[in-house]
Every structure is written in C-alpha cells, then in structure tokens.
Amino acid sequence: MTQNPSALDPKKSFQGLILTLQTFWARQGAVVLQPYDMEVGAGTFHPATTLRSLGKKPWKAAYVQPSRRPKDGRYGENPNRLQHYYQFQVILKPSPDNLQDLYLQSLAAIGVDSVLHDIRFVEDDWESPTLGAWGLGWECWCDGMEVSQFTYFQQVAGVECSPVSGELTYGLERLAMYVQGVENVYDLNFNGLDGDARISYGDVFLQAEQEYSRHNFEAAxxxxxxxxxxxxxxxxxxxxxxxxxxxxxxxxxxxxxxxxxxxxxxxxxxxxxxxxxxxxxxxxxxxxxxxxxxxxxxxxxxxxxxxx
Amino acid sequence: MSDLLFELFSEEIPARMQAQAAADLKKLVTDALVERGLLYEAATSFATPRRLTLHIVGLPPSQPDQREEKKGPRVGAPEAAVAGFLKSAGLASLDEARIDTDKKGGQFYVAVIEKKGAPTLDVLAEILPATIKNFPWPKSMRWGAASAEANPLRWVRPLHAIVATFGPETEEPEIVPFEVGGIKAGNVTFGHRFLAPGALKVRRFDDYVSKLYDAKVVLDPARRRDVILHDCKDLAFAQGLELVEDEGLLHEVAGLVEWPVVLMGEFDAGFLDIPGEVIRATIRANQKCFVLRDPATGGLANKFLLVSNVLASDGGKAIAAGNGRVVRARLSDALYFWQTDQGPLPDFSASGKPPLDQRLEKLRALNIVFHAKLGTQGQRVDRIIALARELAPKVGADPEKAARASELAKADLVTEVVGEFPETQGLMGRRYAELQGEDAEVAAAIEEHYKPQGPTDRIPNAPVSVAVALADKLDTLVGFWAIDEKPTGSKDPFALRRAALGVIRIILENGLRLRLADLIDGALAWHLTEPDPEIDALSAREYLMTVKHLDIAVGLAKRRRTERGEIVAPTGEGYLRAAGVEGELKAFFADRLKIDLRDRGARHDLLDAVFALGGDDLVLIVRRIEALDAFLKTEDGASLLAGYKRAANILKAEEKKDGGGAFEAAPSGDLLVEAEERALFAAMETATAEADAALKAENFEAAMQALSTLRAPTDAFFDKVTVNADKPELRKNRLSLLSKLRRAIHLVADFSRIGG
The missing domain is CATH 1.20.58.180 (Class II aaRS and biotin synthetases; domain 2)
Incomplete structure (x- = not known):
C-alpha cells in the first residue's frame, strides 16, 4: 500500500486534525489520554478534568472526548447539529502565563493562519450547573465561527480551584469543517483519501445520528x-x-x-x-x-x- | 507640572465592561490623588480589548507641606499627661514645644508638627497598586500558579504588564516604582496581538498613542467607533445600500477590536423570506454584524457588514467568506425556526386550533412559572384577558378583540424564534397572528402590548393595543406590589418603574380619563394574591371563586362605601392588603409622573402645588399643571401670586398669635368698613363661584382667569386697609377675609408650594 500524506493532513482529514492536535499538545508536555468510557455531555466531565483540576498537584492532559447531547439530535438532517460529536480537551494546571499563545500556536499547527483569519476572544463565562463549576474565559472565534472554548476554572465540584487550571475545548467537527471548507458536517473527509477510498463523516456517523435521534426523542x-x-x-x-x-x-x-x-x-x-x-x-x-x-x-x- | 501615563495590559476584557472600567480607573485614581492633596488639571481614560489606560495631566511634583498645631497640657501638669502629649505629637522633649498663654493667663504647651509633603511619585506608588488590587470588576478571576497562594491578585482576565510613567514634559519621565501580583510597573507595552505583537518602549502619553497606532492599536474607543461607522456607511453606499445603524452593536464591536477593519459579506437572497427583524437579530446576536437596507425595496439586503480585528494578507477575502458561511448556517436555523412556528405543534395539534393557539396551549401545559408567588404564565394570561376585557369599553376598544389579543399576547414565548431571540417577542406573535388570519387590531395589539419599552419608544394608540398594554402592565405592577417585591434604590429587577411610566404615558398620550384607584382595584380584583400549591391546578378564574379572593373583593366594596360616608368596620386581611397596595401604588405612580414631567421640563414647585390637591386622574393633573404654568407667566398670575404670598404671610404670622384655624370662619359683611375690603369681599363671591363652575367643567384656564380678577381688589386692599386694626373684631374679620382669599386660590392649586 502506498502512503498517502493527506491521511494525516489536518486540512484534509478529520483524523489528521485530531492527530495533529494530539502531537502538538504532547510536545507541550501534556499526557495524551484516551476518552473516558462513559456517556458524557462534554469533555469537561472526564475525570482527567473534573477531578484532576482539584487539588494542588500540577497536571497537563489532552484527549478527545465523544460528547452526547441527546436534545441536539436532528435525525441527520441539520448540517451543523449533532447529538454525538467530538471535543478535543486540554487541561493545564496551573494555567500557564502563555496559554493564549499556546492556543494560537495550536491553531497554526492545524492550518489556521492568523495573518489570513480573524481570530477573536469573545467573552463567554462558562458555567456547569450540574458540575457545580464555573470559570471565566472566552469563546474563540475564527472568522465569526466559534471554534473553541477557553476557560480559567475558578470552581469545580463546588471546590475553589487552587491553583486555577486553564481549559481549552476545541469543537472538532466545526474546526474541521472550517479548515476543510465544508458546509455540511456529513461531507467532512474523515480519512483524507479520495475516490473509493474516501470515507466521509457521514459514512461513519449519519446512520448513528438517525438512529440515536429516534432513540432520544421517541424510544428511550x-x-x-x-x-x-x-x-x-x-x-x-x-x-x-x-x-x-x-x-x-x-x-x-x-x-x-x-x-x-x-x-x-x-x-x-x-x-x-x-x-x-x-x-x-x-x-x-x-x-x-x-x-x-x-x-x-x-x-x-x-x-x-x-x-x- | 508632571503627567502620569498608566496602562494595564491584560488578556481580552469583555466588551460590555470596558467603558465602565475606564471610568472607574479614572475616578479611583483621581479621587485618591485629590484625597491626598494632589490636584490635577485633566484626566482621561481609555479602553481597548486588551488594555485600560489612564492619562493624568498637570500634577504637582509633590504634595503640599502641612503644618499642624497641637494643644498640650498646662505647664506643670502631671508627668503622665506630659508624656502622653510628647508621644502623640512625636516630640523628644518639652524643649521642642512652644508655651502659649490663654485668656485667663494660664500657660500651656503647644507642639508644632510640620509634615513635609511626599513626592507625588511615592504617592502614586502607593495609590496605583491599591487601585489594581481593589478594582471593582463586575466579575474577576484568579489565574496561574499564584492562584494557589493566599489572597492572589484578581483581575477581569489575566493581567500581563503595567506601564506607569510620571514626569514633566521636558524630562525623561520616571517609572512609578511598584509591583503587584508579581508584575513590576515599567515602560513597556505591546502592540496588536497579530499585526504587531512586539514590545513597545514608551515615555509619555503622546508617544504612547502614536507608537500604539503604528503598532495597529487605536487606543480611543470613540475613534474606533467613528472608523467603524464611517467605513460601514462608505461600504454600504458603494453598493447602493443603507446601513441599519445600531448604537449598542457599534459599542460592542468597538470593544472587540483594536484595529477595526470593516468587510462586507453576503448570504443567499432566499433567506430574505425570513422577517427582517429575525435576520437582524440572528446576525446581530450570533455574529455581531450589521445588516443593510436596500432603499429600492425598503427591506433588508442579502449583505452584511462585519468588523474584523485584522487587515488580512488577502484583503479579507477568507474572513468575509468564513463569516458568510457562519451567517448562512445561522440563517438556515432561523428559517427552520420561522417555518416550524407556522406549523402544527406535536402533542398540541389534536385540537385543530391555529398554530399560535397551539403554542398557547403549550404555554399553559408547561406550567411555566411567571414568578413563584404570582403563579404561572397561563394564569397570568387569564388575568390579562379578564382585565383587558374590562378596560376595553373605557378606552374605546372592542372587549372581545381585547380579550383575544390578550389570549395570544404571550403565546409567542414558546415559539422557536422567540426562544432563540427573546428580543423579538411580541413582534413574532404579531407575525404569526397575521399569518393565521387574526383581526388586524388583534395582531397589532400582540406586538404593541409590550410598548412603550423606554422613554423613546412609541406609545400605543390603537384602542385594542391600549387595553392590552394597560392590562399587562397593571397586572404586573399590582402583582408585585401585592407580594411586596417593590423596586428599591437602583434595584428594579422586574422593570416596575418602566411599567408604571408606560401606564402613565399611555394614559396621557391618549387623553384617557381613568382614575388610578379604579385601575389598581380592577387589576387587583383579578389577581392571585396568595397562590398556594393546592390551587396550582386551578385556573385563575376558579381561584377567583375561593374565599381569599372574595375577601379582597368584599374589602374593596366596603371601603368604597366608607368613602361615601357609610361607616363599615374594615375586616379581614384581604381588605388591609388591598387598601395598602392601592395607596402605595398610587404614590408610586405620582412619583413616576413627577419625575417624567420634570424630565420634560415642568417646574418642580408647580408639580407639588397641584399634587398637593390629591386626585388620581392623570390627564386632569397634567392639564392643571399646564394651565397653572401658563397662568403664572401672565402678569395677572404673577401679581395674584404676590398678593397670595402677602396674605399667606400675614395669616401665618397672625395664626401664630391666635392659633391655627383662628380665621377659618367666614368674614362677616357687617364688619367690612372700608370700601376696599367690601370690594374684595364682593369680588371674591363672584370669582369663587365662577372658579367653582369652571373647575366643575374641568376648565382650569377659566378657573384661573376668574381668580385673576381678584388681583386688583387684593392690591387695593393691601394699599388702603390696615389688616391689624386696633379694634379686635375688625382685625379678626379682615384676617378671615384673607383666609377666604387663600382658600379661594387653593381651589386651583396649593400656591404655598410655588416658589419665586
């Protein structure tokens, strides 16, 4: 089999985007973890974030977390909304002074060039009533699209964070749609290949979205x-x-x-x-x-x- | 004279907090300086997304010296007293004290304490870090390793650098020596995050501003707004379009960029089927972009303007394209919401009712709580229906239309569009009502019942709209008063002041002859005053049949009779609560009306003069004030006022001797000896009768005109007649005559409250 560089290209494949982010944060000294094996609504629920953000012990981790939001199901008919999607989560305790710069470097690594694009930090205070957690930060915009959430945790599980962790959450599908220039999530190229070898996001997940939407709204x-x-x-x-x-x-x-x-x-x-x-x-x-x-x-x- | 340059460089400050933060920074530092005897010539502050900057001009190099004399014990006082004096005055021995002699010849010690003023630089080194540590951010945070330590520095987002230089124009300024949260004040700042991120060494404000500008940072938010507005208009004009101006959005986007670059984006013209307000709300709320109007159609154009923070290497093509893509995705959602709202609602379509009615059913079924103590939205709708139906005939509206509009007024709260964009409430209800063929007056009332929202908002004048708008506001006011949730100080979470002013303006603008007491009692009668869990399942109507409500109704009826002079002992808590709410709410309306009239230029003393008469017909109150104002501007009015004051002053002085009310009896015609007093007496008989008749006809101008005929006889009376006559019966009779004059004038207003 010949090697195809597109398979790992963050601008051409969904998996390449994930692998690039993992490599980037591994180089920053983060432990690259695998997803938490439970159904959660967001990457924050992974114990590597909720629990590890508590206490004094320094901690750096990055991982992909499948996230389930049953209410967001649209039977596979909405080009932007999914009841199951992926978040890429980074947690750094204590929050480093250059966290914004690191974040921008990670965007550059996946091909979002700040000379060509308008990247903005727009106020968005984060709160999770179910986790008893809140923090201050921003939603990060790239040309008007929210691509990440950037939060300095102040409190988690009702406990004051001491020290404060910095949390980055990348919306992987949105970012991939952006860098691939695709308007419908199901059209994302998953493996970066062309022709018969091409596997799209829809090939992998469309049926699941339809079935789970039925389940979430009608059958559960x-x-x-x-x-x-x-x-x-x-x-x-x-x-x-x-x-x-x-x-x-x-x-x-x-x-x-x-x-x-x-x-x-x-x-x-x-x-x-x-x-x-x-x-x-x-x-x-x-x-x-x-x-x-x-x-x-x-x-x-x-x-x-x-x-x- | 020296200047201060102070900059706090941080991660992105929320746009909505910037203006207040800049103002607070200026106030805190300048107040602290003045408090320490340091006066300045001028101070200005600025904010960008990443910095707060303060510039103070004309500070002296040091505080003024202070000299204080401290009186000590007498010479020869016990040792302990002397020791205490030396200690408190900071003297080493009594040799340093002076000896003074008091009036009685006693000798005592005096310490002269001279305090040299500290250099301003040192004072700043104390003030600036304290300001940073105690800055009143609405929300602040901790960050980094320091956040694990006790009392870490808090700021709105992580603080990275501080510039603080101080010195005269002619010299190299000094750096104010301080450190806070591990950050040392210096003279280095940074340029635009992407376009010129390097460090910039700065001296004073002038080179600071120009170096920032070269590094792609426009410091002054007003200038950024100008650039944005100007460029937006230019770009629109070039396409033959008009900018839909939006002051709030302009302020927000100017707080999101340091280097504003306006770009135009586009969306599919097919989306223009969505109501313009929804397109605008979508693009504004989610994308913070401006929309454009097409003068040819009068509607929106399929273009929008975005404000970028960077001048991109491709001229902004990728940025405009990216924004366009997001706007399209958002508008797809909006279109979906708009269409969904026009269709049947699953679980509520069985009734076969029109779409908006199905939403109303859902609103009721969801039992959405309006306020824990005021029941659900559904119960509120029932009250508004009942009240609007009652009010309708009084404002010239068809009761059934008013009821129907009230029924649908809140149904749009459960539509998809309003769920997404709450600011479109009312408007969407109107659109959906029109689409399902509701009567035009009913549809308009659904939108207009929320009006007026602010002092500049349009006041509804269509009768059905007026009935529903009044019912909605009165229900809210009476409800919150009944549960004792009144506005206090700056706190008015339920916007009750706005609701009261809305009622006032609707009544005045439409010349509605309604009594506040009737309005309040009417609303109260439909109100749940004490909802309890047991009756949650009941509708408001059913609740009205319960004892608690009857108690209020009976209470009201009894009080009405009391007012007519029948003595009925008040009974029951309901009676007391109803009476209390009515009284307090009337006073609240009076206050709002006074503030509103004063804001519109009415004289405060005239308001007091008319309000002192009581009464709760707002239209009459305002007409009386207007007539009074006009009357006092005439010569007759001015001299009548002068005559009144003279009479009132004499009465006041004499009442002190004879006791209050001593001259209330009618003057006796037999005791009128002078021609002038007889003339005044006669003139008063005529004038009072005429004024009374005019007042009954609500003709205040005529009433005042009638009283103005008293001017000449009053002047003549004071010229020729000695009030304090030697004969006591004559004196008393003349004072009674003046008292009668005072009463006559009080028929139109309490002149004692008028100044000037």
Missing part, C-alpha cells in the same frame, strides 16, 4: 431512565460512603462514574421532554450534590496531591 424508555437516575444516585452515595476512611478516601473514581451516569440519564429524560421546568432544577441540583461529594472526596486522595 422513560420509566427505565427514571430508575437509572435513582439507582446511579444511590450507588454514587453508597460508594462514597464505602470509601470514606477518616482523612482519606479510597473510592472516588467508581463513585464519580455513577454521578456521570445519573447526569446522562437526566439528559435523556430532558430530551424526551418529560421533565418540567421546576423539576429540571431539582434534578440538576441532585447531580450537582453528587459531583460536589465526589470533588470533596477527591481532595482526600493522592491524585489531588495531598500525599507525596
């Missing part, structure tokens, strides 16, 4: 989901209680999995339209309580830098 079993929520919530609390050892904690990560499960069940219920406005708030609060308890427990572990 509401009764089961309510049960899932309750069970995950109970399990999370039970595991946290189990792991409690005086000033240490021995079972944060499994408990956190359950918190994330509860959050996803809530998102599906929300997409099914069975949660009223008032109930909505109380569900968000319940997930937040779990996240806060996990965050508090994390601070009692080695991962937070308490020991060593």
């Amino acid at each position: 079993d509401v009764k089961k989901l309510f049960g899932d929520f309750e069970r995950a919530e109970a399990e999370c609390k039970a595991l946290l209680a189990f792991g409690e050892r005086d000033d240490k904690h021995l079972m944060v990560l499994p408990a956190y999995d359950q918190c994330v499960k509860a959050s996803h069940a809530f998102n599906l219920l929300d997409a099914r339209g069975v949660i009223s406005v008032t109930e909505r708030q109380s569900y968000i609060l319940r997930v937040r309580e779990l996240a806060k308890a996990c965050g508090a427990a994390w601070l009692k572990t080695d991962g937070a830098g308490l020991v060593g």
Whole structure:
C-alpha cells in the first residue's frame, strides 16, 4: 500500500486534525489520554478534568472526548447539529502565563493562519450547573465561527480551584469543517483519501445520528431512565460512603462514574421532554450534590496531591 | 507640572465592561490623588480589548507641606499627661514645644508638627497598586500558579504588564516604582496581538498613542467607533445600500477590536423570506454584524457588514467568506425556526386550533412559572384577558378583540424564534397572528402590548393595543406590589418603574380619563394574591371563586362605601392588603409622573402645588399643571401670586398669635368698613363661584382667569386697609377675609408650594 500524506493532513482529514492536535499538545508536555468510557455531555466531565483540576498537584492532559447531547439530535438532517460529536480537551494546571499563545500556536499547527483569519476572544463565562463549576474565559472565534472554548476554572465540584487550571475545548467537527471548507458536517473527509477510498463523516456517523435521534426523542424508555437516575444516585452515595476512611478516601473514581451516569440519564429524560421546568432544577441540583461529594472526596486522595 | 501615563495590559476584557472600567480607573485614581492633596488639571481614560489606560495631566511634583498645631497640657501638669502629649505629637522633649498663654493667663504647651509633603511619585506608588488590587470588576478571576497562594491578585482576565510613567514634559519621565501580583510597573507595552505583537518602549502619553497606532492599536474607543461607522456607511453606499445603524452593536464591536477593519459579506437572497427583524437579530446576536437596507425595496439586503480585528494578507477575502458561511448556517436555523412556528405543534395539534393557539396551549401545559408567588404564565394570561376585557369599553376598544389579543399576547414565548431571540417577542406573535388570519387590531395589539419599552419608544394608540398594554402592565405592577417585591434604590429587577411610566404615558398620550384607584382595584380584583400549591391546578378564574379572593373583593366594596360616608368596620386581611397596595401604588405612580414631567421640563414647585390637591386622574393633573404654568407667566398670575404670598404671610404670622384655624370662619359683611375690603369681599363671591363652575367643567384656564380678577381688589386692599386694626373684631374679620382669599386660590392649586 502506498502512503498517502493527506491521511494525516489536518486540512484534509478529520483524523489528521485530531492527530495533529494530539502531537502538538504532547510536545507541550501534556499526557495524551484516551476518552473516558462513559456517556458524557462534554469533555469537561472526564475525570482527567473534573477531578484532576482539584487539588494542588500540577497536571497537563489532552484527549478527545465523544460528547452526547441527546436534545441536539436532528435525525441527520441539520448540517451543523449533532447529538454525538467530538471535543478535543486540554487541561493545564496551573494555567500557564502563555496559554493564549499556546492556543494560537495550536491553531497554526492545524492550518489556521492568523495573518489570513480573524481570530477573536469573545467573552463567554462558562458555567456547569450540574458540575457545580464555573470559570471565566472566552469563546474563540475564527472568522465569526466559534471554534473553541477557553476557560480559567475558578470552581469545580463546588471546590475553589487552587491553583486555577486553564481549559481549552476545541469543537472538532466545526474546526474541521472550517479548515476543510465544508458546509455540511456529513461531507467532512474523515480519512483524507479520495475516490473509493474516501470515507466521509457521514459514512461513519449519519446512520448513528438517525438512529440515536429516534432513540432520544421517541424510544428511550422513560420509566427505565427514571430508575437509572435513582439507582446511579444511590450507588454514587453508597460508594462514597464505602470509601470514606477518616482523612482519606479510597473510592472516588467508581463513585464519580455513577454521578456521570445519573447526569446522562437526566439528559435523556430532558430530551424526551418529560421533565418540567421546576423539576429540571431539582434534578440538576441532585447531580450537582453528587459531583460536589465526589470533588470533596477527591481532595482526600493522592491524585489531588495531598500525599507525596 | 508632571503627567502620569498608566496602562494595564491584560488578556481580552469583555466588551460590555470596558467603558465602565475606564471610568472607574479614572475616578479611583483621581479621587485618591485629590484625597491626598494632589490636584490635577485633566484626566482621561481609555479602553481597548486588551488594555485600560489612564492619562493624568498637570500634577504637582509633590504634595503640599502641612503644618499642624497641637494643644498640650498646662505647664506643670502631671508627668503622665506630659508624656502622653510628647508621644502623640512625636516630640523628644518639652524643649521642642512652644508655651502659649490663654485668656485667663494660664500657660500651656503647644507642639508644632510640620509634615513635609511626599513626592507625588511615592504617592502614586502607593495609590496605583491599591487601585489594581481593589478594582471593582463586575466579575474577576484568579489565574496561574499564584492562584494557589493566599489572597492572589484578581483581575477581569489575566493581567500581563503595567506601564506607569510620571514626569514633566521636558524630562525623561520616571517609572512609578511598584509591583503587584508579581508584575513590576515599567515602560513597556505591546502592540496588536497579530499585526504587531512586539514590545513597545514608551515615555509619555503622546508617544504612547502614536507608537500604539503604528503598532495597529487605536487606543480611543470613540475613534474606533467613528472608523467603524464611517467605513460601514462608505461600504454600504458603494453598493447602493443603507446601513441599519445600531448604537449598542457599534459599542460592542468597538470593544472587540483594536484595529477595526470593516468587510462586507453576503448570504443567499432566499433567506430574505425570513422577517427582517429575525435576520437582524440572528446576525446581530450570533455574529455581531450589521445588516443593510436596500432603499429600492425598503427591506433588508442579502449583505452584511462585519468588523474584523485584522487587515488580512488577502484583503479579507477568507474572513468575509468564513463569516458568510457562519451567517448562512445561522440563517438556515432561523428559517427552520420561522417555518416550524407556522406549523402544527406535536402533542398540541389534536385540537385543530391555529398554530399560535397551539403554542398557547403549550404555554399553559408547561406550567411555566411567571414568578413563584404570582403563579404561572397561563394564569397570568387569564388575568390579562379578564382585565383587558374590562378596560376595553373605557378606552374605546372592542372587549372581545381585547380579550383575544390578550389570549395570544404571550403565546409567542414558546415559539422557536422567540426562544432563540427573546428580543423579538411580541413582534413574532404579531407575525404569526397575521399569518393565521387574526383581526388586524388583534395582531397589532400582540406586538404593541409590550410598548412603550423606554422613554423613546412609541406609545400605543390603537384602542385594542391600549387595553392590552394597560392590562399587562397593571397586572404586573399590582402583582408585585401585592407580594411586596417593590423596586428599591437602583434595584428594579422586574422593570416596575418602566411599567408604571408606560401606564402613565399611555394614559396621557391618549387623553384617557381613568382614575388610578379604579385601575389598581380592577387589576387587583383579578389577581392571585396568595397562590398556594393546592390551587396550582386551578385556573385563575376558579381561584377567583375561593374565599381569599372574595375577601379582597368584599374589602374593596366596603371601603368604597366608607368613602361615601357609610361607616363599615374594615375586616379581614384581604381588605388591609388591598387598601395598602392601592395607596402605595398610587404614590408610586405620582412619583413616576413627577419625575417624567420634570424630565420634560415642568417646574418642580408647580408639580407639588397641584399634587398637593390629591386626585388620581392623570390627564386632569397634567392639564392643571399646564394651565397653572401658563397662568403664572401672565402678569395677572404673577401679581395674584404676590398678593397670595402677602396674605399667606400675614395669616401665618397672625395664626401664630391666635392659633391655627383662628380665621377659618367666614368674614362677616357687617364688619367690612372700608370700601376696599367690601370690594374684595364682593369680588371674591363672584370669582369663587365662577372658579367653582369652571373647575366643575374641568376648565382650569377659566378657573384661573376668574381668580385673576381678584388681583386688583387684593392690591387695593393691601394699599388702603390696615389688616391689624386696633379694634379686635375688625382685625379678626379682615384676617378671615384673607383666609377666604387663600382658600379661594387653593381651589386651583396649593400656591404655598410655588416658589419665586
């Protein structure tokens, strides 16, 4: 087989874009991780961000995270909206002084040239009510399109960040559409090849978008989901209680999995339209309580830098 | 004299905070200087996305010296007192103190403390870091490794560099020596992030501004706005189009760029099927771009203007193309929303009702809470329907049309377009109502019931619109008063002041003869005052049948009778609450009306003079004020006022002797001995009768004219008649005559409150 350089070209292939970002951040000393194996709404939910951003221990990581937003399903008919998409997430603790420059260099690496394009940092304060987290930062615009989210975490899981982490979230499909000059996400070239060898984003994901949209809006079993929520919530609390050892904690990560499960069940219920406005708030609060308890427990572990 | 250049260079400052931050920076530093005795000639501040800059001109090189004399104990006082004095005055021994002698010949010590003024540079080195540390950002943050330490520096976004130079024009300025959050003040700043990112060494404001300009940074936001506006108009003109000006957007985009470059983008003409307001909202909210009008069609053109921060190497082609692509994607969404809203709503289409009615059903079904204590939006709609139907005949509107418009007024809140762009509420309701064939007056009222939104907004005048607009605002006002959520100080989260002013302006502009008390009671009668969870399931109408509501209604009825003189003991909490709300809200309306009239140039004392009479018919109040103003400008009016003042002053002085109310009795005709007093008496009989009749006919000009006939007899009276006559019965009778004159004049206004 002959080698095809387009397969790795960030301007020609979706995978090339991901690989280039991974290489870039690996060179900056980040640990390149693989996705969290749970259903989450955003890369922030990966414990490498939520939990690792707590405590004093320095931390640098980069990873791709498949993100599910059941409500954003459009049966594969909207060229921009997906219920499942990819985020590229970078977390740097403490936030380096040159974080904006590093970000701009990463854009240059994938072919977004600041001499040719209008790159802007537009105020966008980030808040995740379910995670009990907030930060200040911007949405980053490239020629009027939001391509990334840039946040200095101030609080996560109800805990003040000390030190503050810098978080970058790249919307991979949007960025790829931009650099490939494509108007419909399903037309993205995934593998960078031409002719019969070309695999598009649609080849990989269109059927999934259609099927999951049906699932999210029409078929997901509401009764089961309510049960899932309750069970995950109970399990999370039970595991946290189990792991409690005086000033240490021995079972944060499994408990956190359950918190994330509860959050996803809530998102599906929300997409099914069975949660009223008032109930909505109380569900968000319940997930937040779990996240806060996990965050508090994390601070009692080695991962937070308490020991060593 | 020396100048200060102070720049705080940071990561991108939110556009909406820049102007206030620049103003705060100036105020904080100059206040601190003045407080320390340092006066200056001029100060200006500027903001760009990445910097706040302050320039202060004409500061002295040091603070003025201060001399203070401190009185000490008497000579020969106990040792402890002397020691305390020396310590507090900072003296080494009594030899350094002076001895003075007081009036009684006693001798005491005096310490003369001379404080040399500190150099301004040192004062700045204290003030500037303190200003940075205590800066009042609406939201600030921590960052970097320092954020793990105690009390780290907070700023709106990470702060990177500080320029602080101080010195006279003729010399090399000095750097103000301080450090904050690990950043040392210096004389180096940076140019445009992309176009000229290098370091710039600066001396003073003049070279700072020009070096920045060369490094592609326009420091002054006003200048950036000028450039943007000018270039936008030029580009539009070149295409035969007109810029749709947008002051708010102009300010925002000027805060997003340091080097504004205006470019034109394009979208598919097919999108022009979407209402212009929605296109504009889409492009404005999401893309911060300006839209253009085509003078040929009067509608929008399929072009837009964007403001870039860079002069790109390809002249901006890629940037315009990229923005165009995003605008197209956004407009595709908007088109989808616009079309979806015109179709049936899943789960609500079974009734076969028109699309907007289905949205209303959804609004009700969702039980969207309007306010926790005021029930749901659905309940609110029911109240507005009832109230608008009641108000309709009073404002010349068809009650059924007013009810229908009220019913649909809030339905657009659950449409896709309004969900995405809340600022299109009302307008979208109108469009969708028109599309489903609603009556034109009904459709217009759906949009206009939110008006007027501000002092410059149009006031509705179509009767149906007026009925719904009043009902909507009164329901809000009465509701929030009933649950005691009134505006306080600068806090008015529910925009109640605006609602009250809206009611006032609708009434005045349309000359509506309505009494505030009736309006308030009417709204109150339909209101849920104490919703509780048990009745959530009930509609507002059903709720009205409950005891709590009846209590209010009965209370109101009883009070009405009380006002007519029948004595009915007030009972029940409902009665008290209703009476309280009415009284407070009337006072609130009076305040708003006063402020509004004063803003429009009315004399404050005339407002007081008329408001002192009470009354709650706004149209009459304003007409009375206008008539009074006109009357006082005439010679008759001015001299009547002078005569009134003279009479009032005499009465005031004599009432002090004889007691208040001593001259209230009618003057006796038998005791009128002088011709002038008889003339005044007679003139008053006629004038009062005429004024009374004119007032009954609401003809204030005529009433004042009638009173003005009193001018000559009043003047003659004061010329010829001695009020404080020797005979007590004559004195008392004359004072009673003046008192009658005062009462007569008070028929048109309380002249005692008029100045001048």
